[in-house]
Amino acid sequence: MKNRIGLVTVIGLLATTLSATVAAAQCSTPPDPPGLMIKFDRDAWAYETAYTPANFKSALGSQLTVVGIVSWFCNPFSDLNPADPNTEYTFIWDGLVSEETITQTIGSFGAMKYTTRYLGGGFRIYAGSPRNAPTVTPPDLPSGVVPDAFVDGTMILGGVMDTVLVIVNRSSGGIYTSSFKAHYQATGGTRYCQVGSARTLMDGLWCPVPPTSPSPTGTCPLPTGWSAHPNGKWDTPNPLPPPTGACCLRANPGACVITTPADCVVQDGVFLGLCTVCDFGICLEVPANKTSWGQLKTIYR
Amino acid sequence: MKRAALLLLFALSVIAVPAFAADVFLLGFAGYDYESPNPVPGPDDNYLMIGEGYKALGGVTSFGDYLAPYVNTTVNQYTYYYFDLTVQSHDYYPDFRYLEVGFANPGRGRFYEDSSTPAVFGVYPPNATAPSTFIDGTLILGGHIEFLVLNYDFEANQGGFTGNIHFDEGSLLDQIPEAQRDGWTLSGLAGRPNPSIPNGYDHQISGECIIPGPVPAAHRTWGALKALYR
Numbered sequence: 449m450k451n452r453i454g455l456v457t458v459i460g461l462l463a464t465t466l467s468a469t470v471a472a473a474q475c476s477t478p479p480d481p482p483g484l485m486i487k488f489d490r491d492a493w494a495y496e497t498a499y500t501p502a503n504f505k506s507a508l509g510s511q512l513t514v515v516g517i518v519s520w521f522c523n524p525f526s527d528l529n530p531a532d533p534n535t536e537y538t539f540i541w542d543g544l545v546s547e548e549t550i551t552q553t554i555g556s557f558g559a560m561k562y563t564t565r566y567l568g569g570g571f572r573i574y575a576g577s578p579r580n581a582p583t584v585t586p587p588d589l590p591s592g593v594v595p596d597a598f599v600d601g602t603m604i605l606g607g608v609m610d611t612v613l614v615i616v617n618r619s620s621g622g623i624y625t626s627s628f629k630a631h632y633q634a635t636g637g638t639r640y641c642q643v644g645s646a647r648t649l650m651d652g653l654w655c656p657v658p659p660t661s662p663s664p665t666g667t668c669p670l671p672t673g674w675s676a677h678p679n680g681k682w683d684t685p686n687p688l689p690p691p692t693g694a695c696c697l698r699a700n701p702g703a704c705v706i707t708t709p710a711d712c713v714v715q716d717g718v719f720l721g722l723c724t725v726c727d728f729g730i731c732l733e734v735p736a737n738k739t740s741w742g743q744l745k746t747i748y749r
Numbered sequence: 750m751k752r753a754a755l756l757l758l759f760a761l762s763v764i765a766v767p768a769f770a771a772d773v774f775l776l777g778f779a780g781y782d783y784e785s786p787n788p789v790p791g792p793d794d795n796y797l798m799i800g801e802g803y804k805a806l807g808g809v810t811s812f813g814d815y816l817a818p819y820v821n822t823t824v825n826q827y828t829y830y831y832f833d834l835t836v837q838s839h840d841y842y843p844d845f846r847y848l849e850v851g852f853a854n855p856g857r858g859r860f861y862e863d864s865s866t867p868a869v870f871g872v873y874p875p876n877a878t879a880p881s882t883f884i885d886g887t888l889i890l891g892g893h894i895e896f897l898v899l900n901y902d903f904e905a906n907q908g909g910f911t912g913n914i915h916f917d918e919g920s921l922l923d924q925i926p927e928a929q930r931d932g933w934t935l936s937g938l939a940g941r942p943n944p945s946i947p948n949g950y951d952h953q954i955s956g957e958c959i960i961p962g963p964v965p966a967a968h969r970t971w972g973a974l975k976a977l978y979r
Contacts, residue, residue, distance in 0.1 A: 477867040483945045489777030489811040489957055519777060519811035554847050555840065561847065585771040615907055617900040619849055625900045625909035627938040652955045653909060653938045663961060665934055666911040668772055679777060679957045686944050
């Protein structure tokens, strides 16, 4: 049995390594430093409880929520396929409370800057099946699938975000260039051990719904209730913690240690998988007694 | 007759084209930018002076419906390179530590497919691997960039760019309807500080290319419509 566990572990690690090699083609290549870890593109949208598109105004106390679908994974999640037909990787940011938008006029040629800080938020990324979150165009709000379709499944990573800073710039020519920036710290999830709790950057483009019609360049028309379309990323913590998991030691039956796959082999152990934990009894073998088929059948007669 | 006319009027009063038309997403990207040539190096008010060049390169992170059926991100690497962007206007507002830069028309943006050589940013571009490893392989799409504007807020260390791209070359050009090859919006974030930025690059950027949907229309009654002209 132990041999089988070992074989399965080796096959799993091999598969992880191979898929990582292929998927990493789109990610930073050594010797380049690690860049993005998770990217979202087309399918991400934001809404607030008190937001006025006409002047990009988020009222004091307005609560911001962002939902979306992951479009790309890099190290340490290169083994995850965002296009998997059976698994959808979705996310939510919530609990973000507005400090109110500050509007500034820059110079005398019509350039404007709208700055909003949102505090106290968190994020969660889920692996769910089937794929059920809306794509391309979100539904009008309120909707029965928002945020529910973005928060189903298993949470693979969750954490806190410090101030989310959203800046909407209007250039003197009337073109909008807008962005968001925050830092995150992971705190949980089934893949948490691969990320650790280092404070790391997350940022991206922020395309607000247009204040006027027709839409100025750099704004994104969205259905009723939505305030913006973000396109951004979580960066990879640098350095990453070593990948670890539970390891059952053959020399000490029942004993379990958290270590890397390589160290587990050195200790003559059986590695149970990345991010597995030493739950009580996980390394204990189920006791069995020798018996005959006849004796076994008599138990049920 | 009167009844038929009333019915027709009622039918017309509730007719409306869809109230919302989504932008069409072409692709998303992430990478780094740098100045080249950059005869006046330095921060803030020396960033992107008139006559200096702006370049950006990196990887394509997702494709929209037009191109998705024709790419294979499992075996190929998809990269981009934005170049020939020369600063034409430079307005720095020291009170806000805010910069607005306009670029001369046209610049150029190109997207490549490569199954062999991994793209490597290296340091202090242009270098032995950048942009060369980002522009090898097959040119799948390219176009001229116009009206590109870059804003940067040095107070928040955050900024972005937005411009138009008109596609006119590449092996996948035919997958974009001819009537929709002009007027795509190319936009992205440029931000720092960021420990992932290799030495010699300025910012990590993240963005997308979309084309605005058809002009949205709203539900109106004939009465409301007529009131606009009274």
